[in-house]
Amino acid sequence: MPLSIHPQVDRGAKAAAANFTGGNLSCHCADRKVTVAIKGQAQFNHVCGCTKCWKPAGSLFSQVAATASTNVSVTANADKLKVVDDKALIQRYACAQCGVHMHGRVNRPGHPLHGFDFFHTELSTDAGWAPPGFAAFVSSIIESGADPERMGDVRARLRELGLEPYDCLSPGLMDFIATAVAKSSNVPKRKMAEVSG
Structure with a gap:
């Protein structure tokens, strides 16, 4: 039997649906659900093994996507939201009643991810979200109790699902962050030497 990574990818x-315009996320409460509206398609959707992201019960990984903070609005029961860890880079807003993380905002000016919010597409019943494209912080599942002896199996299962495993973010997202850091530091681009035949 294959390892369970996350219910949305197993x-x-x-x-993704063409021309997807976004959707609504809801917490798991039976009444007075916290509702968050997301405009537009999810970006950088991935499964994440870190110990900070909210995971459904029994999941090895969370599933997390990003969008511009301007695309996120809390539309119902905002009074139930509390920041999980006010010292963390990503200020994760969770429902104080059911514990589900509704969105996480990067509010640190100057940080390459400032102006982004992270969210869990699985909290939406709207079809058409971009699927996860990679697995981040894979080794971190050991910190949540995963058996280190099974990490080869975990990485093999991720690849089987089309999710390249990384112990950081994907190369494209890491390049985005490094480019923002270089620009903010005024590092000039330099020509890269090519090997001649």
Whole structure:
């Protein structure tokens, strides 16, 4: 039997819908649900093994996507939201009643991810979100109790699901962050030497 990574990817992820305009996220409360509206398509959707992200019960990984903070608005029961860790880079807003993380905002000016919010597409019943494209912070699942002896199996399962495993973020997202840091530091681009035949 294959390892369970996350309920949204265990049987294969669904493709993104063309011209998807966004949707609504809801917490798990039976009444007075916290509702968050997301405009537009999810960016950088991935499964994450870090110990900070909210995971459904029994999941090895969370599933997290990003969007511009201007695309996120709390539309119902904002009074129930509390910041999980006010010292963390990502200020994760969770429902104080059910514990579900609704969105996480990067409010640190000057940080490459300032102006982004992170969210869990699985909290939406709207079909069409971009599927996860990679797995981040894979080794960190050991910190949550995963058996270190099974990490080869975990990485093999992720690849089977089309999710390249990384122990950081994906190369494209790391390049984005490094580019922002270089620009803010006024590092000039330099020509890279090519090897001649």
